[in-house]
Amino acid sequence: MASSRPRDLQLNENGRLRHFLTIEGLSRDLLIRILDTAESFAALPGRPVKKVPLLRGRIITNLFFENSTRTRTTFELAAKLLSADVINFNIGTSATSKGETLLDTLRNIEAMHSDMFVVRHAQSGAAHFIAEHASPRVSVINAGDGRHAHPTQAMLDMFTIRKHKGDFTPLRVAIVGDVLHSRVARSQILALNTLGVSEVRVVGPRTLLPSDARSMGVHVFHDLAEGIRDVDVVIMLRLQNERMDGALLPSEHEYFRLYGLTDERLENAKPDAIVMHPGPMNRGIELDSAVADGPRSVILQQVSYGIAVRMAVLSMAMQSQADLEVEA
Amino acid sequence: MTDSTLFMEHEAIVDLIDGMAEMLRKHIADRDLADPVVVGIHTGGAWIAQRLNRLLELAEPAGLLDISFYRDDFTQIGVNPQVRPSQIPFDLDGRNVILVDDVLHTGRTIRAAMNELFDYGRPATITLVSLIERSGRELPIQPDVIGLSPPLGLSDHIKLNGPEPLSLEIVHPPQPNS
Secondary structure, eight states, X not given: OOOOOHXXXXXXXXXXXXXXXXXXTOOHHHHHHHHHHHHHHHTGGGSSSOOOSTTTTXXXXXXXXXXXXXXXXXXXXXXXXXXXXXXXXXXXXXXXXXXXXXXXXXXXXXXXXXXXXXXXXXXXXXXXXXXXXXXXXXXXXXXXXXXXXXXXXXXXXXXXXXXXXXXXXXOEEEEESOOXXXXXXXXXXXXXXXXXXXXXXXXXXXXXXXXXXXXXXXXXXXXXXXXXXTOSEEEEOOOOGGGOOXXXXXXXXXXXXXXXXOHHHHTTSOTTOEEEOOSOOOBTTTBOHHHHTSTTXXXXXXXXXXXXXXXXXXXXXXXXXXXXXXXX | OOEEEEEXXXXXXXXXXXXXXXXXXXXXXXXXXXXXXXXXXXXXXXXXXXXXXXXXXXXXXXXXXXXXXXXXXXHHHOOOTTOOOOBOOSOOXXXXXXXXXXXXXXXXXXXXXXXXXXXXXXXXXXEEEEEEEOSOOOSSOOOSEEEEOOOOOTTOEEEEEOSSSOEEEEEEOOXXXX
């Protein structure tokens, strides 16, 4: 039997989001729907009681095979603000064969009646694997798999961009740094192109850009000043030392000298350009502290918006399970 | 095919709301409700709340509740991506709240609205005002002030359009073989 492709797996018969594994194959309308839904959740923190009872009685399990404080915490907070109950599993990546271990873990947690898994794993495709094998009553949200995808991070970045820039279509966006190892960049490029921005650029040394970059619908630059010239948004990526096998870089110092974002270099971008970073950021390697803490940095807003975007994705995926209940 | 009939036009609805404001004024005096605040339920209730707020000449602006996140039928209808954030521009603790909706039917909207109100604070009292009251209650919720209680078929729906002009429309269910 042929295994389902991502686009089939992610949507149910009514075209609703059942799993959120990758931006690939999702329509512009669906991405906009996620952003609009997040917009209504973004207003909640201003209230005395920040929770709403939308997912009361549901159980959401954070299944983290790879460490992440920020992503796990914001997913947990998002679930709790929707009144769901949250279980956290932090399972260190083991050297044992992936398949069986993962399936065993999955069956165990299914037996705990979880309605949704939020999965982070160092292996590309892990969330897909779980979604393919999970029971029909469980939704899977990808919270980052290997070098493949990190769709909720991309959507919170889109949300941040829309908050500051409004319309996507006239925008030029530069993604700077370690694109090769970055699942965030991959998801961002897909989201930006689906939302119809005018231009997506990737900027970095040859060793840190994927060889097939052009086929991803981006313009490639190796010079930072050139690459960010007249852009509306500069997205800095973290140097992912933990994913680098060989010597791709001479040194961090050398990297900063060539690709570190400073106030002076930021002059090349549009005067109202915003600076983003998915975190955790390395000050003095990817960007100067003056930029990170400066007026154009929206890095902390990204974290706050991440909660609203994750609330949107969790509630939309739970809604697709409601379709099952209606049919039953 | 669904068909609908116009039930009431703008001027008549405005007259109804004027009458409701009179009854509400009396209710407030009888019950000795000091410094009341008006809160309307999105969308129709909010339009009526604005008018009542003006007619009662209250100092504070009317609040707005969007109860989408509090509905008990989330599993059936899901999240509407266009939820407007609720706006309660005053402290609700100890206040006399006048809660305004357009159509009181099952009572579930009001239950959800009261749940949300209590997430903002602990009102001293809640007075329920509805332009239309109809049969079909599923919860023990009754209005204090109503505009009109028209006889409707069980499966008929009545709907307020607006805000300018306001109109009330009765939507009839599809007829078999038509």
